[in-house]
Amino acid sequence: MTQPAGLQIDGHLVLVGLPGSGKSTVGRAVAKRLSRPFLDFDAEIEKREGLSVARIFAERGEAAFRKVEYALTLELAAAPPMVLAPGGGWVTIPGAMALLRPPGRIIHLQISPKEALRRLTRSRIVRPLLAQADPAMAMQSLWDRRSGLYALADVTVNVEAVDSQRLIDSVVALAHDGTLGIG
DSSP, rough: OOOOOOOSSSSEEEEEOOOTSSSHHHHHHHHHTTTOOOEHHHHHHHHTTSOOOOHHHHOOHHHHHHHHHHHHHHHTTTSSSEEOOTTTTTTSSHHHHHHHHEEEEEEEEEHHEEEEEEEETTOOOOOGGGGSOOOOHHHHHHHHHHHHHHHHHHEEETTTOEEEEEEEHHHHHHHHOOOOOOO
C-alpha cells in the first residue's frame, strides 16, 4: 500500500537483527531524519532496572530479561510512532512482534554471524549471550535459532551489501512510502 509523499507510516519502525547489525546506530539516524523519538530497548531497560543488561542476565537470567522486554513492548504498543531498536533476541518473545504491527513495520537488518562478530569485537559493549568460550560458535547459534524469526520481518535488508548512508536513506523512504528503495 503506497501512501502519499510526505505522509509517514503511522506506526513504529522496529529494527531487528543480530547483535552488531547496526540497529541502534541506524535507528538513531533514521529517527533524527524522521523527527521521531528513538528508543534503544537495552538502554531503556538498563535505566529502568538500574542494572546493565549483562548484570540482569547474570543475576536474573535471560527469561527474566525477556519478560522486561515484553512489558516494555506492551507499553510501547500504545505510544506514538517511534523508531525502536529492541535487543537481538526480542524476536524470540512469543507475541512481541504482533503487539507492534500493524501499523508498525519490522525491518530486519541482516548480517552474517561472522561480520556481526567482527563488528562486536570492536565494540566496548558487553554482550551477555556472546560471553562464551567460542564467541563465533555462539553467534552462529544465535543466527541458527533466530533466522526464521527474523524472516518474519516486513522487510529484510542485507547491511553488508549497502553503505550506512544508503541504508538510512532507504529506511527513511520505507517510513514515507512503504518501499525500501534498495536494489
